[in-house]
Amino acid sequence: MLGKMNEAATACKLLSYQQVKTLLLEPHPWTIEDNLLTPTFKIRRTQMRKKYADAVQELCAEYKAEFAAKRAAQEQNK
Numbered sequence: 772m773l774g775k776m777n778e779a780a781t782a783c784k785l786l787s788y789q790q791v792k793t794l795l796l797e798p799h800p801w802t803i804e805d806n807l808l809t810p811t812f813k814i815r816r817t818q819m820r821k822k823y824a825d826a827v828q829e830l831c832a833e834y835k836a837e838f839a840a841k842r843a844a845q846e847q848n849k
Contacts, residue, residue, distance in 0.1 A: 772794065773794055776791050776794075777790055777791065792834055793833065793834050794830075795823070795827075795830060806818050
């Protein structure tokens with residue numbers, strides 16, 4: 772999925788900082804019953820933050836580690 776998004780972004784000539792770096796695919800739809808949506812299908816932001824806080828932190832840590840590794844490899848090649 773991420774590869775296809777980046778292909779489209781490159782085709783549209785988006786700059787690097789405008790492109791998606793990582794993503795989380797949720798296999799289950801958000802519902803009113805799991806308290807992530809209101810009865811009018813609006814997002815409950817507080818519940819979303821609670822549910823995805825750990826996942827977002829993990830994605831950020833993985834991206835930072837990957838970025839640091841790439842940077843280190845570039846420095847070695849100089």
